[in-house]
Amino acid sequence: MFVLFSDILPLDENGLSATREFLLKVVEILMEYIKETHDRQAKILEFKHPADMRKQLELDLPDTGVTLQQLVDDCSITLKYQVRTGHPRFFNQLSCGLDLVSMAGEWLTATANTNMFTYEIAPVFILMEHVVLQRMREIIGFTGGDSILAPGGSISNLYAFLAARHKMFPDYKSRGLHSIRGQLVMYTSDQCHYSVKSCAAVCGLGTDNCVEVPSDERGRMIPSELERLILERKSRGHIPFFVNATAGTTVLGAFDPLEPIADICQKYKLWMHVDAAWGGGLLFSRKHRHPRLTGIERADSVTWNPHKLMGTLLQCSTVHFKEDGLLISCNQMSAEYLFMQDKLYDVQYDTGDKVIQCGRHNDIFKLWLQWRAKGTEGFEKLMDRLMELSQYMVRKIKAQPDKYYLILEPEMMNVSFWYVPTRMRSMAHSREREKLLGQITPVLKGRMMQAGTLMVGYQPLDDRPNFFRNIISSAAVTEKDIDFLLAEMDRLGHDL
Known part of the structure; x- marks a missing residue:
């Protein structure tokens, strides 16, 4: 050719x-x-x-x-x-796997090559988005409400922040900072995704006014600490307005206790947002939804990323609101060249004015097609299977205490552990030993990448030095892949 x-x-x-x-x-x-x-x-x-x-x-x-x-x-x-990233032995990221039906949807999406701001140019995709997002709100437990697809969980969290500020201070849209007499303050756990603090930086609060609430030994926000910090800022004349609870933290996979957090938000009239970008998929599972996500229906907004636990191809991130009309009220700019009100169809289906970005990529078709293929029951089976595999890995680690040190019992698919090389297996576990294990972790990761046979992520956290965080979110993974993972880490790292 x-x-x-x-x-x-x-x-x-x-x-x-x-x-x-x-x-x-x-x-x-x-x-x-x-x-x-x-x-x-x-x-x-x-x-x-x-x-x-x-x-x-x-x-x-x-x-x-x-x-x-x-x-x-x-x-x-x-x-x-x-x-x-779709290889059965890629455990490196929250987004793993290659769902072929979703991929087929992405191919069609690219071929159609249309924007998502008006029904006029994307009629079928707009209606799909309406149906899918309504179903997701029903699964969360919202009656009515509104939703939008955003370019990633970070932007979804930003939309929640903007809606919360608009709800409390509607004049901010036109008058800016002059409409608020006092310092706004937001709260999130010290284990949250960094995008929450980014909202404070981007939107004018300043990161000092994104208050990090201490978490317990399992990485879950401590509600009593949240209330203490709210009262502390109120005593200084500040205006607490927004609480971010995380359902599935990035590193440990921890779930903040939503019911007591909701009680506190209700008591002090604060907006409650749940960042379930990672853990949202467990809403499908009758076996694992509770107690992890109990109380999520009490939130004012929820971020949920199908491109993570549900295996939809990147990117596919949603944000959902209990109250209808907030998105359009907060973000509408009424551009006459695009959002005319005298069109021949019902203009409520023109979604572009709900968002700050105007143009939106079509992220709905691949999710709709995937959902059609699996059915809601299929997603439930996938969630239960991924949890089963994670529990299998925990059992295998516990069965080899000389080679692996499990850091904590996981709440979901994040399995956190240290690999122990031969020379350190007779050493009693201590802070000094953890420091040494933290030093060999990136070296072993480097050997993995050079061998090309396995990828597992690592990071430090709080006072813990580098440790491995294994993610099981790919439908391709089997028990044999987990067996291979542990054997291959030992093969590559025993002499470190």
Whole structure:
């Protein structure tokens, strides 16, 4: 294939044959990648340091366009060096796996290539969004309300913050800071996602006024500490207005106690937001929803990311509000060139004025198609299976106390532990031993990446030095993959 970009549609009206040949070659590459992604004998990645990787890739942008065959080759080498996040032995991120139905939805989405700001240009997708988000609110426990898809959980949390401020100070939209007589204060646990503190920075509170509430030994917010800190700031004349509770913290997978937090928010008339970006999928599970998410229906807003636990392809993040009308009231700018009120259809389906971003990517079709394939029961079975696998891993770690040290019993799919090399197995566990284990953790992770056979994330937390945080959120994982994980870590790290 030596034809150029100008020889295919739309530049060449007779270019259908060349267009088909080009796209089918790309699909062949994608199919090969899918096959290798699910091949346990294939590597997760071919690791190279940035300088070496740069030498392998032809990234320069030419003055004259290359041939379509060169583009096909470019696609091939791109996937050759890409991390296979759908590989059954990729445990590195909260977003793992490759749901093929959702992927098919993303292909169609890219082909349709439409924005989501009006029904006029995205009628089918807008209606899908309406149906899916309403169903998600029902699962949360909201009656009525409103929702929107946002570009990631961080922006979903930002939308909740903006709505909460608008609810308490509606004049802020027009008058800004002059409408608030006092210092606004927000609260979140010291285990929360960093995006919560980012809201304080971006929206003018300042990070000093995003008060971190201490958590217990399992990483859960302590309600009595929340109330103490609210009263402390109120005594200084400040205005507490927003509490973020986390349902599934990023590192430990902890669930803040929602019922007592809701009681406190109700007592002091504060907005309660639940960041369930990670843990929201457990709402499907009758077995595991309670007590973890008990009380979520009392929240004013909820962030829930299907691209995490539910396995929807990136990105797919939702934010839900108990009260209808807040999103449009908070964010509406009534741009006459886009959101005219005299259109021939019901303009309540023009969702673009609900958001600060105007243009929105179509993130709904892949979720809708996936939900159609699995059904609500299918998501419940997936949640229960992922929890079962996590509990299996905990049992396997406990069965090898010489090689692995379990940091705590997990509430969900985050399994936190240290690997213990041979030379340290006779050493009594202590702060000094933890420090040494923390030093070998990144070295072992480096060996994993160079071998290309396994990826598990690590990080420090509070007074704990580096430890591994294994995530099981891929439907491809089996007990044999967990057995391999533990055996491979020992193979790679026993001599450290």
